[in-house]
Amino acid sequence: MAEQQSELEERIIIKDQHTKEIDLVNRDPKHINEDVVKVDFEDVIAEPVGTYSFDGVWKTSYTTFTVSKYWCYRLLSAVLGIPLAVVWGFLFALISFCHIWAVVPCIKSYLIEIQCVSRIYSLCIHTFCDPLFEALSKICSNIRVALRKEI
Helix, strand or coil: CHHHHHHHHHHHHHHHHHCCCCCCCCCCCCCCCCCCCCCCHHHHCCCCCCCCCCHHHHHHHHHHHHHHHHHHHHHHHHHHHHHHHHHHHHHHHHHHHHHHHHHHHHHHHHHHHHHHHHHHHHHHHHHHHHHHHHHHHHHHCCCCCCCCCCC
8 A cells, every 4th residue: 555655656746747837926946047137227228427318218218128128028939939948948858868878878888997997007006116116215215415505
């Protein structure tokens, strides 16, 4: 009974990964575009002190900028959003596929093969180089260096 319950919970979890609800209010929960795309009227157009246009022009410019940015974004996302979502979905699926089926197996294979070479290299170093360097260290251990300051 417990196994069936566990299996049922696992199926529900797997199903929820593909059909999870999306948040229509907070559409950037990980703050990916926090500092990149926040462009307001004040970030683009600013009048320094002493160089002001008419108040009506300033208000109309603000409204025109804000509304045109809003509607252009909505139209572009309506026309290009779904095709680009398909392109990005395909691209990330391709990257995932290559990583899972090519990159990781190549790295694992390399690590297995290099481990064998590493053991042989280590054996050679310990067999030939260690005695040589030990002998050189005994020869050089009696060398004394004295510094004198001559005037």
